[in-house]
Amino acid sequence: MSDYILEMNNISKEFTGVKALADVNFKVARGEIHCLIGENGAGKSTLMKVLSGVYPHGSYKGDIVFEGQVQTFGRIADSVKAGIAIIYQELALFPDLTVYENIFAGNEVRRGAVVNWNQTIVQAKQMLDKVKLDVNPETLIKDLGVGKQQLVEIAKALSKNVKLLILDEPTAALNENDSENLLALLRELKSQGITCIMISHKLKEVISIADKATVLRDGRTICTLDASKGEISESVIIKNMVGREIEDIYPKRANKSFGSTILEVRDWSAYDSKLGRAVVKNVNLHVKQGEIVGIAGLMGSGRTELALSIFGNPKSYKLQGQLSVNGKPATFRHTSDAIRAGIAYVTEDRKGDGLFLIQDIKSNVTAANLHGVSSKGVINANEEVKVAQSYKDSLYVKAPSIEQIVGNLSGGNQQKVSLGKWLFVGPKLLILDEPTRGIDVGAKFEIYTIMNRLISEGMSIIMISSELGEVLGMSDRVYVMAEGRMKGELSIEEADQEKIMQFATQ
Structure with a gap:
C-alpha cells in the first residue's frame, strides 16, 4: 500500500462557467498533519467538499484515492463510512441537546432497535477523555464555550473511527489558550495514528504544527512544503499564497496627524x-x-x-x-x-x-x-x-x-x-x-x-x-x-x- 493515505489527482471543479479547481493534485502521507493554505477563493474548501462527498462523484473531474482505493463518494455518509470526517468553522452541533447526544447523533449506541442511553453516556465519556475534555456528558452544548464545543466536534468524529480528520479554520473563533489546547490535541491524535488536514489562515499555527503544507492559488496547486526540510516559513508561505512578497503585512501611514x-x-x-x-x-x-x-x-x-x-x-x-x-x-x-x-x-x-x-x-x-x-x-x-x-x-x-x-x-x-x-x-x-x-x-x-x-x-x-x-x-x-x-x-x-x-x- 502507498505511504499516502490520500491522493487527489487532477481534480477540476466548475460552477456555472467559473473554474474553482483546475487539475489540483494533493497528497497526504499517513499519520501526518498536513496544512492546506491559500487566499480566500483559492479553492481549499471546494477541494475538501469534493473529498467529503458534498460535491458527489460525477460533479468533478479527477480521482480520489483513499487507502489505495479509488473512491466514488456520492454523499457525505459515504466518506464518513470510509473513515473521513470534516469539521467546519461553523460547528454542526445541536445547542439544546446534551454533549453525549451530539457525539452520537445519527450514530446511536443501540441494543437491538432501542437506543442504549446508559452505554451511550459511558462511550461519550470515553470519547471526551480522548480529547481531554473534562465535562459532564449530560451538559447541554449551549452551556459550553466555543473551545469546548470544538472538542465535542472532534470527539464526535473519533466516535466514528475516523482515519482522516479534516479541520476547516478550527481556531478562527478561539482564544489563544483554547487554540494552543486544540493544536496540542492534534499532535496527540497524530501520535495515535490519526492523519489530519488543517485549513488555516494563521501562519504561526501552520509553522508550529504542519509536517507538510500545500499551497493553493486561483484553484491550482502551487507547491507542497516540507517542514523536515526547513521549507515552511512565513515569508515562503506568503510569497506562494499571493504570488508576490509582502514585506510588511501592516502597511505604514506616512503622516499621522490627529484632530479633535x-x-x-x-x-x-x-x-x-x-x-x-x-x-x-x-x-x-x-x-x-x-x-x-x-x-x-x-x-x-x-x-x-x-x-x-x-x-x-x-x-x-x-x-x-x-x-x-x-x-x-x-x-x-x-x-x-x-x-x-x-x-x-x-x-x-x-x-x-x-x-x-x-x-x-x-x-x-x-x-x-x-x-x-x-x-x-x-x-x-x-x-x-x-x-x-x-x-x-x-x-x-x-x-x-x-x-x-x-x-x-x-x-x-x-x-x-x-x-x-x-x-x-x-x-x-x-x-x-x-x-x-x-x-x-x-x-x-x-x-x-x-x-x-x-x-x-x-x-x-x-x-x-x-x-x-x-x-x-x-x-x-x-x-x-x-x-x-x-x-x-x-x-x-x-x-x-x-x-x-x-x-x-x-
Whole structure:
C-alpha cells in the first residue's frame, strides 16, 4: 500500500462557467498533519467538499484515492463510512441537546432497535477523555464555550473511527489558550495514528504544527512544503499564497496627524438583563479624528458589548454614563440615531449579522442606506448599480459582477462587502469588530490598506481585535479590556504583547 493515505489527482471543479479547481493534485502521507493554505477563493474548501462527498462523484473531474482505493463518494455518509470526517468553522452541533447526544447523533449506541442511553453516556465519556475534555456528558452544548464545543466536534468524529480528520479554520473563533489546547490535541491524535488536514489562515499555527503544507492559488496547486526540510516559513508561505512578497503585512501611514476628539464615553456601563450582570463597567474611552484606536482583550472581556452599547444599543442593555460626539452630549435610542451621528459598526459575525447571504452584492451594499439610492420612497435602480459598482471597485471585491450572490463569495470578499455597506452611510467613526477574522493574509493586507486610506480621508476607526500583531501593527493607541472593564491604555510606542497580556489577564 502507498505511504499516502490520500491522493487527489487532477481534480477540476466548475460552477456555472467559473473554474474553482483546475487539475489540483494533493497528497497526504499517513499519520501526518498536513496544512492546506491559500487566499480566500483559492479553492481549499471546494477541494475538501469534493473529498467529503458534498460535491458527489460525477460533479468533478479527477480521482480520489483513499487507502489505495479509488473512491466514488456520492454523499457525505459515504466518506464518513470510509473513515473521513470534516469539521467546519461553523460547528454542526445541536445547542439544546446534551454533549453525549451530539457525539452520537445519527450514530446511536443501540441494543437491538432501542437506543442504549446508559452505554451511550459511558462511550461519550470515553470519547471526551480522548480529547481531554473534562465535562459532564449530560451538559447541554449551549452551556459550553466555543473551545469546548470544538472538542465535542472532534470527539464526535473519533466516535466514528475516523482515519482522516479534516479541520476547516478550527481556531478562527478561539482564544489563544483554547487554540494552543486544540493544536496540542492534534499532535496527540497524530501520535495515535490519526492523519489530519488543517485549513488555516494563521501562519504561526501552520509553522508550529504542519509536517507538510500545500499551497493553493486561483484553484491550482502551487507547491507542497516540507517542514523536515526547513521549507515552511512565513515569508515562503506568503510569497506562494499571493504570488508576490509582502514585506510588511501592516502597511505604514506616512503622516499621522490627529484632530479633535470625535467620540468620548465617560463612566460608561452596560447591564445585560438576560445575563443578569453588567457586561461593561465604568469604561472611559476617547477617539480623535484621524486615529485608529485598538481595543484588545481576551474573548468575553466585553469589547463587542462596549461597541454595541455605543452603536445605538441594539441588545437593549441598561446604560449608564455619558456619551459625547464632537464635544456634544448624545443619546442613541436606536442604531439609526448612531448612524445619523456619523457612527457605523461592522460586526464580527459577517455571516450571521452583517450580510444577507442569499442576496447579491448590490443589495447588500445599499441595505443600510436605502435613502441614498431612493427618491420619494422608490429605489433608483441605476443609482443603486452605480453605487454598488463604485464600492466593488474601490474595495477590490473579487467577483464577476455586483449581481454575484454574497454567500458564494470568499470570506475576505464578504468582509469587503460588509465594509462597503457601512461606508455607504457616510460615517465619521467606523467601529471594526474583528475585521480580519477568518480571512487570508492577502485579503488582510487589502483590508489594512483600505483602513489607512479611510484614515487619510479624515475618518476615525475603533478596531477590536484578538490578534495582538494586528493591534500593534495598525493602532495609534491601544485600550485593553478584561471582565468588562478598561484595564489599561497604551500609546503605540509603549505597547507590546507582554504589556497587553498583563492588562488582559488582570
